[in-house]
Amino acid sequence: QVQLVESGGGLVQAGGSLRLSCAASVRTFSTYTMGWFRQAPGKERELVAAVRWSDAITYHADSVKGRFTISRDNTKNTVYLQMNGLKPEDTAVYYCAAAYRTNSFRLRDYDYWGQGTQVTVSS
16 A cells, blocks of 8 residues: 655745655655646646656646656655746646556556645736
């Protein structure tokens, strides 16, 4: 069983920055592809960014490319999402998720989810 705990959300003005962290309670963290998803009210959950377990290749959604950066530290069992240039449309609950030994970026392939952290960007 994998437990994921997100932190770092909050209220920020447009143009500001936040850094989300997700700590995983698992010994084999390096064998999980890690992703950050978000869900805004009335919208479907969407992938924001992911980093693969096998080669550390990253993916960033077009809507956040150039503003958000995902990274992972396997020595700390932690994945990060650095968010710069935040916009009101980035407002959502952000979820960390883990997919075991898969390089998938599809939501359905993620086995474990955190409880989510709220990010609110004011205009």
